[in-house]
Amino acid sequence: MNQPRILLIDDDQRLAGMVATYLAQNGYVLVHEERGLPGLERLAAAEPGHFSAMLLDLMLPDTDGLEVCRRLRALPQPLRSLPVLMLTAKGDPLDRVIGLELGADDYLPKPFEPRELLARLRALLRRPTLADADAPQAEPPLRFGRLEVDPGARVVRVDGVERPLTAYQFDLLLALARRAGRVLSREQLIEALKGGSLEPFDRSIDVHVGRVRAAIEDDPRSPRRIITVRGAGYVFAKVQDA
Numbered sequence: 475m476n477q478p479r480i481l482l483i484d485d486d487q488r489l490a491g492m493v494a495t496y497l498a499q500n501g502y503v504l505v506h507e508e509r510g511l512p513g514l515e516r517l518a519a520a521e522p523g524h525f526s527a528m529l530l531d532l533m534l535p536d537t538d539g540l541e542v543c544r545r546l547r548a549l550p551q552p553l554r555s556l557p558v559l560m561l562t563a564k565g566d567p568l569d570r571v572i573g574l575e576l577g578a579d580d581y582l583p584k585p586f587e588p589r590e591l592l593a594r595l596r597a598l599l600r601r602p603t604l605a606d607a608d609a610p611q612a613e614p615p616l617r618f619g620r621l622e623v624d625p626g627a628r629v630v631r632v633d634g635v636e637r638p639l640t641a642y643q644f645d646l647l648l649a650l651a652r653r654a655g656r657v658l659s660r661e662q663l664i665e666a667l668k669g670g671s672l673e674p675f676d677r678s679i680d681v682h683v684g685r686v687r688a689a690i691e692d693d694p695r696s697p698r699r700i701i702t703v704r705g706a707g708y709v710f711a712k713v714q715d716a
Contacts, residue, residue, distance in 0.1 A: 480503070484529065563584040630644065637690055642667065643689070646679075649663060663679050
């Protein structure tokens with residue numbers, strides 16, 4: 475069986491060696507780049523599917539992780555859907571929020587335990603499987619007025635035009651759309667997307683909902699498709715404008 479390849483972009487050689495050793499013991503191959511732009515070039519030059527995920531440091535010598543993430547999400551498919559776990563040495567929650575807004579799927583503050591890194595990485599790689607676990611292989615697209623969510627192609631369209639979402643954001647939308655009309659709490663969404671809540675009070679789900687709204691709503695500030703139910707969570711509207 476082929477071992478999943480993980481691209482680490484981080485200029486900390488000591489950390490890279492530690493992560494490479496630990497991941498190798500658990501069946502992964504780590505490919506290390508110290509700078510952001512060469513890391514992106516290496517990713518773009520690889521065969522589709524060569525890398526399974528990216529570990530991305532926020533602070534890099536030539537650019538920052540936020541810019542790398544922004545450029546990654548502007549690449550064509552399937553590259554732009556590569557799962558990204560952002561490593562943040564800064565303690566400012568704003569840095570993490572900005573990273574999520576620019577397309578990171580999850581974040582992990584430094585210093586971290588290798589076991590937590592592995593758990594989060596495994597959760598990232600499981601997400602498409604989790605999202606499709608209760609669906610038949612030939613599940614037809616879900617249509618809600620002008621909005622179409624296609625589980626097979628893993629794309630969402632509004633008026634026939636594809637709207638870009640990360641893999642995490644698509645799975646979040648799919649989880650809500652499959653349960654249209656039902657209120658889902660943050661904990662239920664985190665459980666569905668991670669396969670187990672790693673942070674019971676994780677509010678990053680709100681940032682991802684905001685990104686999904688920006689992609690599919692006519693006016694994200696007055697959403698009509700994904701509605702906030704104060705104190706309870708979110709509900710995907712069953713009936714939407716044609």
